[in-house]
Amino acid sequence: MTDTTTPKSLQQIHTATGRHWVGDGFPVSTVFAYTDLGRDLNPFIMLDYAAPYVFEPTERRRGVGEHPHRGFETVTVVYDGHLEHRDSSGGGGTIGPGDVQWMTAGAGIVHEEMHTDAFARAGGTMRMAQLWVNLPAELKRTPPGYQTILASTIPTAAIAGGALRVIAGEYAGVRGPAKTFTPMNVCDVRLDAGADTALDLPSGWTAALFVMEGQVEMADGRALGAGQLGIFSRDGSRIALRCDGPVQALLLAAEPIDEPMVGYGPFVMNTREEIVEAFRDYEAGRMGRLA
Numbered sequence: 001m002t003d004t005t006t007p008k009s010l011q012q013i014h015t016a017t018g019r020h021w022v023g024d025g026f027p028v029s030t031v032f033a034y035t036d037l038g039r040d041l042n043p044f045i046m047l048d049y050a051a052p053y054v055f056e057p058t059e060r061r062r063g064v065g066e067h068p069h070r071g072f073e074t075v076t077v078v079y080d081g082h083l084e085h086r087d088s089s090g091g092g093g094t095i096g097p098g099d100v101q102w103m104t105a106g107a108g109i110v111h112e113e114m115h116t117d118a119f120a121r122a123g124g125t126m127r128m129a130q131l132w133v134n135l136p137a138e139l140k141r142t143p144p145g146y147q148t149i150l151a152s153t154i155p156t157a158a159i160a161g162g163a164l165r166v167i168a169g170e171y172a173g174v175r176g177p178a179k180t181f182t183p184m185n186v187c188d189v190r191l192d193a194g195a196d197t198a199l200d201l202p203s204g205w206t207a208a209l210f211v212m213e214g215q216v217e218m219a220d221g222r223a224l225g226a227g228q229l230g231i232f233s234r235d236g237s238r239i240a241l242r243c244d245g246p247v248q249a250l251l252l253a254a255e256p257i258d259e260p261m262v263g264y265g266p267f268v269m270n271t272r273e274e275i276v277e278a279f280r281d282y283e284a285g286r287m288g289r290l291a
């Protein structure tokens with residue numbers, strides 16, 4: 001039988017380079033941002049990845065102190081280490097390996113993102129990713145919210161040669177726990193050594209694969225290594241993957257948001273006027289304060 005599924009073509013390979021500190025807690029590479037590839041990957045407008053980094057024990061917690069956001073959601077996936085979050089909507093919680101926090105900044109929120117006390121005192125390896133998910137114009141002022149998504153609640157969809165941990169969206173009938181405002185898949189992808197497999201995604205969706213560990217070969221023979229992002233065509237519905245060794249990657253696929261986007265620092269809106277307004281509102285305390 002002929003497979004008539006149209007492939008999504010690999011349009012671009014982007015290598016995350018450089019590293020900078022977010023606060024004193026997160027040594028990240030910015031894989032993409034709303035000023036560059038995030039324009040094409042919208043609703044995925046920023047991805048920071050903190051590769052494994054060993055922190056020495058300390059009495060003082062590291063992290064990033066009080067700061068605002070408006071107009072989108074921040075999604076933090078912890079692979080190693082323990083983080084604690086607190087925000088002006090009353091949301092908060094501690095997350096560890098495999099856990100996710102999905103924070104809706106919406107109309108405005110103020111939060112801090114810290115290592116936990118216990119992690120700071122013991123020291124250890126931190127590895128995490130933070131993804132920013134845009135909100136469509138009519139939802140940018142939605143009330144702020146916070147979802148703690150524990151690893152134990154994240155289901156796994158089996159694929160040939162591996163598995164998908166479905167954080168958001170639905171894959172092969174397996175539905176992830178994150179509540180999202182627009183249709184998307186956010187999944188951790190695990191491929192076993194020697195996998196020869198494919199991911200099936202809706203045609204018309206934006207799609208990207210960020211490789212964190214290992215190397216994966218695409219249908220056209222090009223390969224994505226650790227720290228590389230593959231960006232695929234919206235057209236087509238299948239991404240074929242092959243690998244020799246084990247692979248760990250983050251799959252981002254979504255219905256695009258094709259709207260004007262103006263971002264500055266922690267605010268991502270549709271117009272310049274709304275950015276000016278966001279700074280004014282934050283300074284006037286209208287995004288709340290940390291208790």
Ligand code: MN
Pocket residue numbers: 067069074111113
């Ligand atoms: Mn933040």
